[in-house]
Amino acid sequence: MSQKLILIDGNSIAYRAFFALPLLNNDKGVHTNAVYGFTTMLLKILEEEQPSHVLVAFDAGKTTFRHKTYEEYKGGRQKTPPELSEQFPLIRELLDAFHISHYELDQFEADDIIGTLARQGEKEDWDVKVISGDRDLLQLVSDKVSVALTKKGITNVETYTPSFMKEKMDVDPSQIIDLKALMGDSSDNIPGVPGVGEKTAVKLLNQFETLDGVYEHLEEVSGKKLKEKLTDNKDNAYMSKDLVTINVDSPIEVGLEKAQYEGYEYQKVSSFFRDLGFNSLLSRIGGEEAEAEEVNESLPEIEVETIEDIKEEHLAETTALVIEMLSESYHTADIEGVGIVHDGGKYFIPGDQALHSEVFKKWAEDANKKKWVFDAKKTLVAMKRYDIDVKGLSFDLLIASYIINPSENHHDIPAISQRMDRKEVAFDEEVYGKGAKMKVPDTEVLADHVGRKTDMLFQLKETVEEQLKENEQWDLYHELEMPLSQILGIMEYTGVQVDVDRLKQMGEDLKERLAELEKEVYELAGEEFNLNSPKQLGPILFEKLELPVIKKTKTGYSTSADILEQLQDKHPIIEKILIYRQLGKLQSTYIEGLLKVVHEDTNKIHTRFNQALTQTGRLSSIEPNLQNIPIRLEEGRKIRQAFIPSEEGWKIFAADYSQIELRVLAHIAQDEKLISAFKEGADVHTKTAMDVFHVSEDEVTDQMRRQAKAVNFGIVYGISDYGLSQSLGIPRKEAKKFIERYLESYPGVKAYMDEVVQEAKQNGYVTTLMNRRRYLPDITSRNFNRRSFAERTAMNTPIQGTAADIIKKAMIDLYHALEHEGLEARMLLQVHDELILEAPEAELEKLQSLVTKVMEETVDLEVPLKVDDEQGDTWYDAK
DNA sequence: ATCGGCACGC
DNA sequence: GACGTACGTGCCGATC
Numbered sequence: 093m094s095q096k097l098i099l100i101d102g103n104s105i106a107y108r109a110f111f112a113l114p115l116l117n118n119d120k121g122v123h124t125n126a127v128y129g130f131t132t133m134l135l136k137i138l139e140e141e142q143p144s145h146v147l148v149a150f151d152a153g154k155t156t157f158r159h160k161t162y163e164e165y166k167g168g169r170q171k172t173p174p175e176l177s178e179q180f181p182l183i184r185e186l187l188d189a190f191h192i193s194h195y196e197l198d199q200f201e202a203d204d205i206i207g208t209l210a211r212q213g214e215k216e217d218w219d220v221k222v223i224s225g226d227r228d229l230l231q232l233v234s235d236k237v238s239v240a241l242t243k244k245g246i247t248n249v250e251t252y253t254p255s256f257m258k259e260k261m262d263v264d265p266s267q268i269i270d271l272k273a274l275m276g277d278s279s280d281n282i283p284g285v286p287g288v289g290e291k292t293a294v295k296l297l298n299q300f301e302t303l304d305g306v307y308e309h310l311e312e313v314s315g316k317k318l319k320e321k322l323t324d325n326k327d328n329a330y331m332s333k334d335l336v337t338i339n340v341d342s343p344i345e346v347g348l349e350k351a352q353y354e355g356y357e358y359q360k361v362s363s364f365f366r367d368l369g370f371n372s373l374l375s376r377i378g379g380e381e382a383e384a385e386e387v388n389e390s391l392p393e394i395e396v397e398t399i400e401d402i403k404e405e406h407l408a409e410t411t412a413l414v415i416e417m418l419s420e421s422y423h424t425a426d427i428e429g430v431g432i433v434h435d436g437g438k439y440f441i442p443g444d445q446a447l448h449s450e451v452f453k454k455w456a457e458d459a460n461k462k463k464w465v466f467d468a469k470k471t472l473v474a475m476k477r478y479d480i481d482v483k484g485l486s487f488d489l490l491i492a493s494y495i496i497n498p499s500e501n502h503h504d505i506p507a508i509s510q511r512m513d514r515k516e517v518a519f520d521e522e523v524y525g526k527g528a529k530m531k532v533p534d535t536e537v538l539a540d541h542v543g544r545k546t547d548m549l550f551q552l553k554e555t556v557e558e559q560l561k562e563n564e565q566w567d568l569y570h571e572l573e574m575p576l577s578q579i580l581g582i583m584e585y586t587g588v589q590v591d592v593d594r595l596k597q598m599g600e601d602l603k604e605r606l607a608e609l610e611k612e613v614y615e616l617a618g619e620e621f622n623l624n625s626p627k628q629l630g631p632i633l634f635e636k637l638e639l640p641v642i643k644k645t646k647t648g649y650s651t652s653a654d655i656l657e658q659l660q661d662k663h664p665i666i667e668k669i670l671i672y673r674q675l676g677k678l679q680s681t682y683i684e685g686l687l688k689v690v691h692e693d694t695n696k697i698h699t700r701f702n703q704a705l706t707q708t709g710r711l712s713s714i715e716p717n718l719q720n721i722p723i724r725l726e727e728g729r730k731i732r733q734a735f736i737p738s739e740e741g742w743k744i745f746a747a748d749y750s751q752i753e754l755r756v757l758a759h760i761a762q763d764e765k766l767i768s769a770f771k772e773g774a775d776v777h778t779k780t781a782m783d784v785f786h787v788s789e790d791e792v793t794d795q796m797r798r799q800a801k802a803v804n805f806g807i808v809y810g811i812s813d814y815g816l817s818q819s820l821g822i823p824r825k826e827a828k829k830f831i832e833r834y835l836e837s838y839p840g841v842k843a844y845m846d847e848v849v850q851e852a853k854q855n856g857y858v859t860t861l862m863n864r865r866r867y868l869p870d871i872t873s874r875n876f877n878r879r880s881f882a883e884r885t886a887m888n889t890p891i892q893g894t895a896a897d898i899i900k901k902a903m904i905d906l907y908h909a910l911e912h913e914g915l916e917a918r919m920l921l922q923v924h925d926e927l928i929l930e931a932p933e934a935e936l937e938k939l940q941s942l943v944t945k946v947m948e949e950t951v952d953l954e955v956p957l958k959v960d961d962e963q964g965d966t967w968y969d970a971k
Numbered sequence: 972a973t974c975g976g977c978a979c980g981c
Numbered sequence: 982g983a984c985g986t987a988c989g990t991g992c993c994g995a996t997c
Binding site: 225227241242243279289622624625626627628647676677680681684685702705706707708710712713714715716717719720805806808809810811812813814815818875876877878880881884885888892924 | 982983984985986987988989990991992993994995
């Protein structure tokens with residue numbers, strides 16, 4: 093059997109991992125992010141490649157033989173951060189635990205060790221794969237040697253073979269050295285020929301094949317400047333060539349046999365993982381499969397009493413309560429059991445027993461009996477399904493955890509407890525399994541697990557509340573998110589009425605038009621294919637029809653709408669495809685997708701608002717997402733005709749904030765010009781155009797206003813100059829200028845942007861009006877991209893987050909106002925800056941003034957808030 | 972099952 | 982100079 097050798101560039105991968113992952117500490121305060129990243133990469137390779145031989149090469153010391161040729165080799169490099177240096181010994185330990193050999197050689201770099209072994213393996217006719225982040229290694233590619241370069245992150249790689257290289261870079265492996273010699277490499281301080289970049293170098297090599305070829309035929313090189321540069325820098329080019337050439341004949345003292353890999357010992361690796369706190373990786377290594385029972389056995393003892401018949405003595409004044417469902421969709425999920433923990437005991441009750449019990453209902457509905465829960469909204473909805481109106485939900489661990497740090501991805505009880513260094517609860521996945529294998533375990537196991545979660549909830553409450561108070565987020569939690577959670581629960585439970593027949597009719601019409609379009613596209617293409625597959629569409633457009641290639645994706649040609657639009661006048665097929673895409677989206681996502689989630693007996697849709705997800709404080713909506721129902725194009729907007737009031741004689745009423753983010757910006761930044769624009773009630777985009785282009789109101793063209801609008805959009809969403817250039821279809825430099833001119837026009841905004849970035853650097857986080865936080869660890873990153881992103885986030889989050897705070901508060905105020913006024917009107921949906929209600933026709937007039945007033949007055953800013961309202965028989969008509 | 976490409980909203 | 986560029990959800994095809 094053929095042998096497979098994996099050669100890993102240890103330094104390169106460690107660097108990659110270090111910069112790709114946030115600087116994590118384990119519980120002992122040791123930085124482990126590079127080790128962690130390295131480990132995930134290693135596990136993935138071992139699993140996917142099943143190699144017979146593995147070796148990790150490291151760079152030895154400070155100087156190498158290359159420094160003799162060129163003293164400045166790798167000069168100007170930032171020195172390795174100490175947070176990373178300290179992790180190299182751990183990486184070696186990791187490799188030892190895996191029984192994987194590693195090697196370094198004085199005066200030589202990891203590249204040379206890898207090159208030498210790769211050639212040896214090749215000679216033996218082995219399959220060799222090199223893993224690195226360093227493109228220099230591409231020179232090793234051959235029929236037997238492939239090179240996998242890390243892309244985004246660490247485990248995401250791109251494997252280079254000779255043919256892939258030719259396609260992607262338009263050069264052969266043998267030309268890589270000459271390519272580098274010409275273009276140089278700033279990160280290694282290799283000069284190359286100044287002024288020659290990748291594009292020129294590839295062009296030269298295509299014409300003359302090699303560096304020698306270029307110099308032999310210098311007179312044929314086009315361009316006087318280029319010829320001059322090449323002549324002047326001939327020495328540099330050849331020296332660069334020497335420097336980048338990997339020594340494939342290094343005096344290494346290890347042979348291929350040393351790299352033999354025979355698998356790792358579970359014990360050693362798992363204890364290494366435990367030492368470093370890599371608990372999430374434990375499940376990925378092949379040890380004995382952790383059975384549910386075993387999981388629980390390894391945890392500390394806990395006594396949970398399973399009771400069938402619930403009595404008052406099992407309940408208390410203050411109780412942690414968990415309603416356990418295995419499925420996320422709590423509108424329909426079965427309730428498997430109920431966990432109850434208080435000072436007097438720990439109980440588990442099978443779901444049906446609890447929810448059908450009169451004793452339980454009475455206790456649940458008693459507002460004086462305090463319930464501590466994880467996800468109050470879910471608890472409320474689930475219980476409402478059993479006609480229980482739960483009251484007294486006084487603590488919500490989910491919301492609290494989210495408020496404390498929204499950037500945590502896992503806010504479930506086991507994850508939270510683990511972060512607090514308590515390891516008494518198994519993860520749901522370990523107990524229930526996942527995907528198709530998910531199942532309800534035996535009652536004993538279920539009771540234990542639910543009991544543990546409930547117990548942990550009971551224990552964590554105090555600490556978490558202290559943390560909220562310490563962060564000055566108590567009000568945000570207690571006065572905003574907690575009350576909102578109840579309101580959202582009621583909204584979700586209420587649901588939105590859907591005109592199913594209407595949806596179905598639209599589906600029929602779409603089906604016909606799609607079939608027609610499909611036929612037309614096939615005719616124009618001259619063949620049939622799957623029109624929904626970009627992978628199949630690409631070759632048709634760009635090979636068969638020979639349309640110009642504007643952009644490629646990593647898997648082929650890009651066929652996205654903005655690319656197709658640029659091709660529109662080139663071929664009649666393009667327009668058909670665009671329309672097909674548009675209608676296809678409506679059909680699959682909005683017609684079929686919505687029909688799938690309509691409740692059969694009521695014809696209502698019940699979304700779920702995720703209140704603990706976004707980094708900015710906005711809500712999100714799932715199953716279905718009712719926050720992205722089409723509106724921009726008329727065709728799609730018609731979907732909204734299917735959203736109707738749930739009662740006869742009722743109407744849909746919608747109210748939205750006008751320019752809330754820009755108003756918030758004016759307020760936070762205290763920018764006089766922006767403030768006065770809003771106070772005057774000016775059209776803000778026109779005003780921006782006047783300020784940015786220095787023209788009077790009547791001189792503002794549509795084009796100028798459109799551009800100003802895009803800039804405002806960019807400011808609100810924190811997009812980059814690149815993002816703005818994309819949305820306007822202009823060069824990045826111009827986009828950058830627009831942003832600069834905007835900031836010159838609004839000095840208050842400029843000052844705010846600078847301040848908020850400083851604040852983020854100082855505190856490590858930014859805050860909103862109501863003290864919502866977003867941590868930005870990348871604000872001090874040495875990586876430009878990460879840092880820039882963090883800076884834009886610092887500027888944008890207080891704006892978007894404050895707007896989110898405001899509408900959330902408005903919802904609470906409105907809920908109480910409706911109650912206070914004795915109106916029947918109900919809130920149904922929130923779409924970031926608008927609220928959708930249904931109401932009896934007779935209430936509309938009152939509603940109009942009430943809703944507007946409540947929303948506009950919910951906070952008092954330097955600028956007025958403005959609310960527009962609409963009404964109609966369907967959501968579509970409320971426009 | 973999971974990923975990539977694409978498209979919808981704010 | 983740049984290895985990626987507002988936030989979400991969900992569909993499809995392709996892949997293993």
